[in-house]
Amino acid sequence: MVPFVFLASSIFFPFNDNWLHIIDNVLYDYFFNSLALALGVGFCTFIMGTVTAWLTSIFDFPFRKLISWLLLMPLAMPAYIIAITYVGIIDSFGFLPDIRNLPGAILMISFVLYPYVYILARGAFLEQSKELYENSQILGASQLQILFRVSMPMARPSIILGVTLAAMEALADFGTVEFLGVPTFTTGIFRTWFGMNDTVTATQMASLLLTIVFVFVFIEQYSRKKVRYAENIKTQSKLNYKIISNKNKFIVITICLLPLTFGFIIPFLQLIYWSFFLSNEAWNSEFFQIVKNTIFLAFCSAFIILIISVLVTYIKRLSPKSITNKFMQIITLGYAIPGPVVAIAVLIPFATFDNYINQFLISKFNFSVGLIFSGTFFILIFAYCIRFLTVSSRTIKSGLDSISLATDDAAKTLGANTQTILKKIHFPMLKTSLLTGFLIVFIDIMKELPLTSILRPFNFNTLSVKAFELASDEKIVDASNAAIMIVLAGIIPVIFITKNILGKRNKV
Amino acid sequence: MQNTRFLNNYKALHVILILIFTIYPAITSASEVNVYSGRKAKLIKPLLDQFYNQTGIKVNLVTAKSDALIKRIESEGKSSPADILITVDAGRLDRAKKMDLLQSLSNLPVIKKIPKNYIDKDNKWIALSKRIRTIIFSKENTKKNDIKNFEDLANNEWSKRICVRSSNNIYNQSLVASLIANQGEKNAEKLIKRVVENFARKPSGNDRAQIKAVAKNDCDIAIVNHYYYAIMLKSKDVAQRKAANKVGLMFLNQENRGAHVNVSGVGITKYSKNLENARKLITFLLNKKSQEWYATANYEYPVLSTAKTNELLESWGKVILDEEIINQLGDLNPNAVKLMDRVGWQ
Numbered sequence: 042m043v044p045f046v047f048l049a050s051s052i053f054f055p056f057n058d059n060w061l062h063i064i065d066n067v068l069y070d071y072f073f074n075s076l077a078l079a080l081g082v083g084f085c086t087f088i089m090g091t092v093t094a095w096l097t098s099i100f101d102f103p104f105r106k107l108i109s110w111l112l113l114m115p116l117a118m119p120a121y122i123i124a125i126t127y128v129g130i131i132d133s134f135g136f137l138p139d140i141r142n143l144p145g146a147i148l149m150i151s152f153v154l155y156p157y158v159y160i161l162a163r164g165a166f167l168e169q170s171k172e173l174y175e176n177s178q179i180l181g182a183s184q185l186q187i188l189f190r191v192s193m194p195m196a197r198p199s200i201i202l203g204v205t206l207a208a209m210e211a212l213a214d215f216g217t218v219e220f221l222g223v224p225t226f227t228t229g230i231f232r233t234w235f236g237m238n239d240t241v242t243a244t245q246m247a248s249l250l251l252t253i254v255f256v257f258v259f260i261e262q263y264s265r266k267k268v269r270y271a272e273n274i275k276t277q278s279k280l281n282y283k284i285i286s287n288k289n290k291f292i293v294i295t296i297c298l299l300p301l302t303f304g305f306i307i308p309f310l311q312l313i314y315w316s317f318f319l320s321n322e323a324w325n326s327e328f329f330q331i332v333k334n335t336i337f338l339a340f341c342s343a344f345i346i347l348i349i350s351v352l353v354t355y356i357k358r359l360s361p362k363s364i365t366n367k368f369m370q371i372i373t374l375g376y377a378i379p380g381p382v383v384a385i386a387v388l389i390p391f392a393t394f395d396n397y398i399n400q401f402l403i404s405k406f407n408f409s410v411g412l413i414f415s416g417t418f419f420i421l422i423f424a425y426c427i428r429f430l431t432v433s434s435r436t437i438k439s440g441l442d443s444i445s446l447a448t449d450d451a452a453k454t455l456g457a458n459t460q461t462i463l464k465k466i467h468f469p470m471l472k473t474s475l476l477t478g479f480l481i482v483f484i485d486i487m488k489e490l491p492l493t494s495i496l497r498p499f500n501f502n503t504l505s506v507k508a509f510e511l512a513s514d515e516k517i518v519d520a521s522n523a524a525i526m527i528v529l530a531g532i533i534p535v536i537f538i539t540k541n542i543l544g545k546r547n548k549v
Numbered sequence: 550m551q552n553t554r555f556l557n558n559y560k561a562l563h564v565i566l567i568l569i570f571t572i573y574p575a576i577t578s579a580s581e582v583n584v585y586s587g588r589k590a591k592l593i594k595p596l597l598d599q600f601y602n603q604t605g606i607k608v609n610l611v612t613a614k615s616d617a618l619i620k621r622i623e624s625e626g627k628s629s630p631a632d633i634l635i636t637v638d639a640g641r642l643d644r645a646k647k648m649d650l651l652q653s654l655s656n657l658p659v660i661k662k663i664p665k666n667y668i669d670k671d672n673k674w675i676a677l678s679k680r681i682r683t684i685i686f687s688k689e690n691t692k693k694n695d696i697k698n699f700e701d702l703a704n705n706e707w708s709k710r711i712c713v714r715s716s717n718n719i720y721n722q723s724l725v726a727s728l729i730a731n732q733g734e735k736n737a738e739k740l741i742k743r744v745v746e747n748f749a750r751k752p753s754g755n756d757r758a759q760i761k762a763v764a765k766n767d768c769d770i771a772i773v774n775h776y777y778y779a780i781m782l783k784s785k786d787v788a789q790r791k792a793a794n795k796v797g798l799m800f801l802n803q804e805n806r807g808a809h810v811n812v813s814g815v816g817i818t819k820y821s822k823n824l825e826n827a828r829k830l831i832t833f834l835l836n837k838k839s840q841e842w843y844a845t846a847n848y849e850y851p852v853l854s855t856a857k858t859n860e861l862l863e864s865w866g867k868v869i870l871d872e873e874i875i876n877q878l879g880d881l882n883p884n885a886v887k888l889m890d891r892v893g894w895q
Contacts, residue, residue, distance in 0.1 A: 067890050132761055220753070222754070224715075224717075224895055232886060234616060235719070236885075237882075237887065238883055239883070319785050319786045321785065381614070381617055385620055385624075388624050411628060416630055491614075494612070499609035500609050502590065511591065514589050514592075515777060516780075518786060
């Protein structure tokens, strides 16, 4: 909570002349571009994610399993890397359209973020029961009618969640928009901080951004306040994949391959080409140490974040009116705050606290322990929590919401206490959501940059830091090894987790 | 009731974490020096390893954006482990100095060897290498004599012919700051306004992208740092070399104030706990051999006059540099940013 209080408190500092300057000259651009970016990314990820999720969860076609987990892979591509890659490709083929503009930025970011929508929507589609589908068919609905009138409305919380996450991440993006020359709120925040050396105004801008996001999320939540998305009948009978004609198979495969090709295959091949033919970076033991660091850090942090998310979501379910719950609502918006701002917001309180401890120890015992929180992994993992709690807690919440409260009541009547309900009923039913949340956070942390780079302890390097240092130094070619490793390390959990989600439907 | 049990678990987790992380900083060896570096690991780590091999002093390194590191030193206050701050532009060092985060280097013998313009006037920081903002021109469409001074870029003949990256970039900010220092804010604003009107396209991409744009005839001249051109000329990638060979490099204002120059530099933090080691490291970074490595690693110019400049850079001839105002770049940076906002340099 502390970092949010810190951010909010910035509002109480006097507004200085830089605000006038910003309002007069650039605020309109920042606001318009950020809004357009968030809405554009929201729309594109919605289309790409929902369509691919629906096709892969309803129809049977060759390579379905392979395609359905490959569709997740773009998630492991940092957006700025794919932007640089595409500009590189476009530069070598003159006839392609320029992407150094707002639509280009929307496309680039959407290509790597649609998996949020895909994985969540797919999870929701697969959960929908056979009876529901068959009843709709009996009532004479066509495939598309079922999609638009039954499946999609049922999956609305999941789809909206995916779209929101993508839009929030787009808002907080710096590297991609900066490279493509689109001034947004986030580039403005850094311009004010780095360029004008005005941290106060920069934090105030971040608070404003957060407020806008809060309003949007609030409106969406309010609009479905009265609706609970739980199926009353949960049966084990899952839908069988539909068999379709060869022509349709071809169409389905083509549609699924589109986002996959642009978001993953093309940039990945380009990276491999760079890595093998042009890179000066060696695949040595130092490099593999960095790989180990990255995976270890991401795994531990994702695990801790997952545990905290479960707690947070349960507090909400068990006592929705409590104050803790209201606080949690705010905390889970951390995803829309640009990383470096989160970094200062956690750094300043913890460092101040550390200094108090040291002063106390020195005055009493003439002994100093150094920075207990702010110079260690503690602060880094804490900052990850602030930023990524949104992802995992909302993923788990959307899963939990689909379990009706009647189930809990039934269990209670049978004498089960809260913990038993969690262990015996919720946990098995939430497996998909838990794994999904873990996967997204794990991959996000692997490619996370600003927090890791600013808050890490001495001599601790990760793949994303290495990739960014090289790429930002205009050595994208040398950055290719690190970028490839991020993708490869992302594949392992993707395969493992999609196996678990995939096991759900039987082929006819 | 059940809620509190969850909360207790949560607390237990915190206690465990705290215990783990308390032990961590305690395991540190005696002879070491801690470096916060805004310069990329690849361009400094090998030198720090050499320092360790020669002296046995272990160098601990964190790299990140200079601004973030300065903020980190500020908030860590007296407990900050940082001994040394390295940044890649003079403005940032100046900022750290103004925030009272650095201490004086005046009794460090090595600074006598460095030209005075490359040392802070209060001896709080010292430059390590020079980077020059230059003009890249298309060999096809432009002659070297068409342009002599930065001021020429405001002329109508360059309408829709100039490429440059975004004004978020520190290189452009300090370029504009140098113009303010030389001509005053009003004149600089008039000048930059006209230059911006001559841009061939909306600023995007990095410095290399601007060089490629000139090679592709998207524009005829570009404003870039000299080393990107050098790196492209020496690249393993045929396409990059080809692009670099289509263009030429020239230095501006050679008959008056000199070309705009910025520096990467170093300072010792106010609360340094390994002061002797920090001083040794700076002395090491400024010896002839280190200077040659440090500069060549990124095709920069060394600050130590006895250190050899890289052959390629040497072949470009002697350059006159706008050195006297380096000390003012930091102060003027916010003015430069606002000026660029006002004239619409995105």
